[in-house]
Amino acid sequence: MRSCSIAVLGATGAVGQVFLRIIEERKFPAKSIKLFASKRSVGKRITVLGQECVVEEPTPEALRGADIAFISVSGEISRQWAPIAVKAGALVIDDSSTFRMDPNVPLVVPEVNADDLRHHQGITAIPNCTTTPLVMALYPIHKVNPIRRIVVDTYQAVSGTGRAAMDELREQSKAQLDGKAYPPRVYPHPIAFNVLPHVDTFLDNGYTKEEWKIVQETRKIMHAPDIAISATTVRVPVFTCHSEAVHVELAHPMSPEEAREVMAAFPGVEVVDDPRQSRYPLALDVAGKDPVYVGRVRRDVSVPNGLAMWLVSDNLRKGAALNAIQIAEEVLKQDLLLTPERR
């Protein structure tokens, strides 16, 4: 794999910190690294891949020379900086939802649709951290037995909202156990010892934006515009890992055994499914791991050709940083860095 220069915007955030760990684990071929964050973090020193980096505020000049810009900031800040990074010559891999549904932006889970990267025009995007594990588990089934309908309910960790939400869960839990008040700041209600059927803002159709992202992104990544999808997204007091209860209707019958086999054969999916021994994927076990874990695979007896399953994935790894790094590895493998005519 050829080496490249990288810029990381949002290097101090929940995703950014995991990102820096994973590029070390995978020995990502970065010949130079620049780290960017907000004013608050300027001057922080972080050593990564043996290089000591000083965190800067992003500027067009500072971005010049980067082959790849990993952007892991809010959507609003991505919208501002992604075009500037492209103009400076970098291929952007964006973690926010801002560009995902733009027809000119490949939305990629490399195991599923790496070929879509060939059509990039400077910006590529990773999916939402609930969509990625869903398509990882369902795409191998869809390839052999087309999926007609998906109903998914999520149990999402607070790290999906970022560092501030992790602090809120920690502090609010302590306060509640001590009988003290800790008013919610990040969420509309207390998250400690609670379950919130509310992730992102509500749309006119009664769904939340998070639920609508699952619908649209799943169809785009799987090139399956006709799959019927309904989602309910729920925030739970867990630090890391999103869990999902998934129900699918297929074109033809499929046994749970066959479904387990096709999922287990897919790269990046592990089946842990021995409920009699109380073995199924759990957030506490999956945190810090790369694969998407699937268990509780069974017939959905409420419909013909139905399957039900449970999946768990580390939202900061495969749900965000790892997927972005895998896109970069694929870009280097397919020789798709920006050329002057693509800028």
Ligand SMILES: NC(=O)c1ccc[n+]([C@@H]2O[C@H](COP(=O)([O-])OP(=O)(O)OC[C@H]3O[C@@H](n4cnc5c(N)ncnc54)[C@H](OP(=O)(O)O)[C@@H]3O)[C@@H](O)[C@H]2O)c1
């Ligand atoms: N968390 C997940 O599981 C997950 C999964 C998939 C996608 N995403 C997406 O990834 C992005 C980052 O999420 P996160 O959870 O890492 O959020 P976070 O923990 O809140 O981190 C935000 C990062 O943005 C930086 N930042 C804030 N204002 C900035 C500015 N004006 N200029 C440059 N950098 C600035 C922050 O720097 P300071 O430290 O200096 O404040 C921090 O490094 C979001 O778009 C999110 O939707 C997150």
